[in-house]
Structure formats: structure tokens, C-alpha cells
Amino acid sequence: MGLGDKIKNAAEDAAGKVKEGVGKATDDERLQAEGEAQQAEAEARKKAEHAKDTVKDAADKAKNRLE
Numbered sequence: 001m002g003l004g005d006k007i008k009n010a011a012e013d014a015a016g017k018v019k020e021g022v023g024k025a026t027d028d029e030r031l032q033a034e035g036e037a038q039q040a041e042a043e044a045r046k047k048a049e050h051a052k053d054t055v056k057d058a059a060d061k062a063k064n065r066l067e
Contacts, residue, residue: 005045009042010042012042016036016038017035018035019031019035020032020036
């Protein structure tokens with residue numbers, strides 16, 4: 001995962017946590033749910049990038065073994 005992607009995901013996660021907290025503090029269930037969804041989306045992107053990196057690393061190792 002590139003540094004830019006990590007920063008975007010961290011910012012998205014942080015924004016989601018703020019929304020969730022404000023939603024809890026103000027009893028705004030919609031805002032709380034939006035924050036939770038935003039955090040889940042950031043986590044899903046993080047996991048997808050990690051999986052992509054794992055596949056790329058495995059492919060690079062396999063290629064190096066063939067050379």
C-alpha cells in the first residue's frame with residue numbers, strides 16, 4: 001500500500017470515528033451509523049490494499065525463483 005493510500009485510509013477512519021462520537025454524544029443514530037460505515041469502508045480498503053500487496057510480493061518471489 002502506498003503512503004498516500006495509507007494517509008487517505010487513516011483520515012477516512014479518523015473522520016468516521018469523529019462522526020460516530022458526535023452521533024453518540026448527540027443521540028443522532030444516523031450520524032453514528034454514517035461514522036461506523038465510514039470506518040468500515042476505510043478498513044475494507046486497507047484490507048484490499050494489503051491483499052494486493054501480498055499477491056504482488058508472492059508474484060515477485062516466484063519470478064525471482066524462475067530467474
